[in-house]
Amino acid sequence: MTKQEALFSYTLRLGDNALILGHRLSxxxxxxxxxxxxxxxxxxxxxxxxxxxxxxxxAAQVEGKGRTEDDLAYKRGERQFLCNLIVQLPNGDFGYTIxxxxxxxxxxxxxYEELVKSKDETIAAISAKAVKExxxxxxxxxxxTLRLGDxxxxxxQRIQKSFNDIWMYTGxxxxxxxxxxxxxxxxxxxxxxxxxxxxxxxxxxVLLEATLTVPADTYMQTGSRKGVHTESLGYILAEMQYLxxxxxxxxx
Amino acid sequence: xxSTNNLEKFQTIIDADTKIEPKDWxxxxxxxxxxxxxxxxxxxxxxxxxxxxxxxxxxPSLRAKxxxxxxxxxxxxxxxxxxxxxxxxxxxxxxxxxxxxxxxxKYSSIFNYAAITWADIGAIGWLVDGAAIVNQISLQxxxxxxxxxxxxxxxxxxxxxQRQGYEIMGKLALGTPExxxxxxxxxxxxxxxxLMMFGPHDSDSxxxxxxxxxxxxxxxxxxxRQRFIDKTVQQAEVIGLKIPDDKLKWNEAKGVYEHGxxxxxxxxxxxxxxxPLNKIxxxxxxxxxxxxxxxxxxxxxxxxxxxxxxxxx
Numbered sequence: 001m002t003k004q005e006a007l008f009s010y011t012l013r014l015g016d017n018a019l020i021l022g023h024r025l026s027x028x029x030x031x032x033x034x035x036x037x038x039x040x041x042x043x044x045x046x047x048x049x050x051x052x053x054x055x056x057x058x059a060a061q062v063e064g065k066g067r068t069e070d071d072l073a074y075k076r077g078e079r080q081f082l083c084n085l086i087v088q089l090p091n092g093d094f095g096y097t098i099x100x101x102x103x104x105x106x107x108x109x110x111x112y113e114e115l116v117k118s119k120d121e122t123i124a125a126i127s128a129k130a131v132k133e134x135x136x137x138x139x140x141x142x143x144x145t146l147r148l149g150d151x152x153x154x155x156x157q158r159i160q161k162s163f164n165d166i167w168m169y170t171g172x173x174x175x176x177x178x179x180x181x182x183x184x185x186x187x188x189x190x191x192x193x194x195x196x197x198x199x200x201x202x203x204x205x206v207l208l209e210a211t212l213t214v215p216a217d218t219y220m221q222t223g224s225r226k227g228v229h230t231e232s233l234g235y236i237l238a239e240m241q242y243l244x245x246x247x248x249x250x251x252x
Numbered sequence: 253x254x255s256t257n258n259l260e261k262f263q264t265i266i267d268a269d270t271k272i273e274p275k276d277w278x279x280x281x282x283x284x285x286x287x288x289x290x291x292x293x294x295x296x297x298x299x300x301x302x303x304x305x306x307x308x309x310x311x312p313s314l315r316a317k318x319x320x321x322x323x324x325x326x327x328x329x330x331x332x333x334x335x336x337x338x339x340x341x342x343x344x345x346x347x348x349x350x351x352x353x354x355x356x357x358k359y360s361s362i363f364n365y366a367a368i369t370w371a372d373i374g375a376i377g378w379l380v381d382g383a384a385i386v387n388q389i390s391l392q393x394x395x396x397x398x399x400x401x402x403x404x405x406x407x408x409x410x411x412x413x414q415r416q417g418y419e420i421m422g423k424l425a426l427g428t429p430e431x432x433x434x435x436x437x438x439x440x441x442x443x444x445x446x447l448m449m450f451g452p453h454d455s456d457s458x459x460x461x462x463x464x465x466x467x468x469x470x471x472x473x474x475x476x477r478q479r480f481i482d483k484t485v486q487q488a489e490v491i492g493l494k495i496p497d498d499k500l501k502w503n504e505a506k507g508v509y510e511h512g513x514x515x516x517x518x519x520x521x522x523x524x525x526x527x528p529l530n531k532i533x534x535x536x537x538x539x540x541x542x543x544x545x546x547x548x549x550x551x552x553x554x555x556x557x558x559x560x561x562x563x564x565x
Contacts (some may be wrong), residue, residue, distance in 0.1 A: 019314075026317075029305040029324055030536065033544020035298065035332055042325045046318060053314040070313045094547045150557065151550025158546070236309075243312035243370055250428050252312035252370075 006182040007120070008062045009082065010189055012072070013179075013225075014123075015055030016083035019073060021104060022048030023236055024091055033094050040140055044101070047133040054126045074244035078234050079227040086169035088230045092162065095148050095155065099162035102141035106202040107173050108134045110195040119187035142206050149210025156211065163207065164215050171220025173199075254279055266467050271397035274340040282466055286396055287341050288357070289468065291348045294334035295359035297327045299533050303367035304376060312370060319416050320373065326409045333405060337398040353538050361519070362445050364527030371424050371431075371438035377417015379439075379446040379484065385410045386480045387450065395467040418487060425491040432492075439488065440496040447511070448519045450477035481509050 025045035032038030056069035087104065091097045112134055115127035148159040174192040183189030207214050223229060243252065258277055265272065272278055301324050308324065311317035335345050351357035362380050367373060388410060391403045424435035451457055451473040463469040488495050499512035521527070 023309060026308045026321060029308055029321075030298075030301045031540045031543070033540070033547035035328055035335075037544075037547075038301075039325055039328045039332070042321055042328070046321045046325065049314060049318055049321065053318065056314070073314055074312075094544065147551045147554040148547070151552075151554040152546070154546050155550030155553075239309045242310050247428065247430060250312075250431050252316055252423060252427075 001178050001182060003182055003186060004062060004064075006179045007188065008059055009179045010183055011055050011059035011062060011123070013082040015052045015059055015069075015072070016081050017087050017104075018048045018055060019052035020081070020083040020233070020236060021087040022046075022052060023240060024087065024089075025097070025101075027091055028097065037094075041097075044133075044137050044140070047130075047137070051126065051130055051133070054129075058122045058126070070244070074241045078229055078237060081227065081229065081233060081237070082224060083229075083233075084169070084172055084224045085221055085230050086166065086173070088232045088236065089166065089169065090232055093158060094144075095159040096162040096166070098141055098144045098148060099159060099166050101137065102145050102206060103166065103170055103173075103203070105134055105138035105141050106199050106206075107195070109138050109202070110199050111190060111192075114190040114195065118189070123188065138202075145206050145212070146210045149207070149212040159210075160212050163212060167215035167217075168219060168221050171217070172222050172224060175222065175225055177225050263465075266395050266465075269393075269395075269467070271400060272395050273397045281462065282468075283341050285463060285466070285468060286399065287338060287343055289463075290334055290338040290341075290396075290399055291343075291351065291357050292359060294331050294338060294348070295352050295357055296363065297331035297334060299359045299363045299537065300380075301327050301331075302533055302536060303363055303365070304373060306367055307370060307373050310370070311373075316420070323377070323413050323416055326413065330402075330406045330409070333402040334399075337396075337402045340398045349541065353534070353541070355525075355534075358523070360449060361522040361527060362449050363533060364522050364530045365442070365445050366528050369434050369438060371421065371434040372442065374417050374420030374424060374435065375438035375442040377413050377415075378421050378487070379417070379442050380449070381410055381413040381417060382484060383446045383449045383480050385414055386476050386483075390471045390476060391469075393467075393470050399468075418491075421493070422491045425493055435491075436493055439493050443496050444514060444518075445522075447477055447481070447514055448522075450474070450480070452516070452519075478508055481511055485509050 022045045025041050025048065028041040028045075029038065032041055052073070053069055056072045060067045060069055060072055086100060089096075089100060108130065112127040112130040116124055116131060118124045118127065145159065148155040150156070174196050176192050180189050180192065184191050204214050243250075259279060262272075262277065262279060262282075265276075272282075304320060304324050304327075308317065308320055311320050335348060338348060339345060348357065352359070367376060385407065388403050388407050392400060392407060394400045394403065421435050421439070424431040426432075454472045454474045457473055464472070485495055485500065497512045499510065501510050502508075503510050522530070525531070
């Protein structure tokens, strides 16, 4: 694998995570428990899809084959996507979405605060913007984890169950392969192992304050780095890519 | 007390074009009229998120998706300002939502039509927001201060919405034959319902009399509708689309477009609950509200615990 191929794969990974998580959050439009929360969720979706747009634009440029960010978002199939499994999971109830958001925002703050120092200037610049946004996402997810965890008996049980159910998708966030090895050496990528302790610390502090139990690290799911995804991804793409696929000659 | 003296004083303030503020004395009918109108406006912003929201996940480019998301978010924000403006009249958000759910409060009937193709997202921005702006620009001068200020803020954002819709239509109209057909079809379906948004002809408008005297409403339904038609016909010409009205023609003497008769039977049917999606739009809102009940309860319980801790400390 060349450095260029590694960088293409890495930027796809970052872009796809933002795109698919943004897609899931955007599904909350008109479904939020309060109008304020509706706005907050679409706001996060906007940040994430904006980040995906920037990252995929860069991926297309790195690839150098004349594709655009839209080609990458709308014309790749299921096995070509590199997003983590966790971002694909259906939204579930509000608590489930919050649990996933806390996990992802805590991961993203650890990741992007390091990527700001990347030797790749474009990644560093996109990361600087991402850090500002993710701070807000993390605050939002933290506040709601506290409210739901330490709210009513029902909310406590619901969100605890969500964390328990979703926990097996967290291991995969830290998986690395040849792509990481090449780019870490170049000072472009981050060693994901080095983020784990901080991520765990954030999660533990928030969950304990929310009177919740941190789930045990038992069996972890895997697959996304090889393009082996959840069944949900196919539906997401079928919906997202419908117009581009149905009218291949059209420009929008 | 609704003494003649108070009423006269109130009318003097109105006639001087001074804004009425929440703590000022106002006739009970003025308050009721405003609650009805502002809440209807707020509910329209919120229910109006549904037809467009149904295309967020299918928007055909990342740019189009970002713009659509931002637009829908603005609408939710408009809903919030308007609910707040309404709350200054002594009614709670919970009561307002309850009135929506029980059918006591209405929302703009246009949102009971279906957004079935991507071109409908263009048509909604261009025509529906375009019609709304004409009305809202006029309402910036409404006599109730909080409503007027909400309108000024909303108008700034609505003009971006209308441009977004027109841009989508323009791209489609200049695109492949299939895209052009999609654009014309959307215009055909949304044109007449957009004209209906201004309400009945002045001669048949039941709420207009006092609303004009109290300067809640500043211009009549027909005047506003005409203004919308005149600007929109030209915009359609620029992108090569045809307004679906055979009777539409320029009247040189009056300097306006004459138009065909609006189907008021359809208008009345949709208002009375028989539009394509009245039941579904409302059911979606009720279901989101009910599904969120446990979340709101948790937030209240948590807030109460925090307050208690502060008191103890």
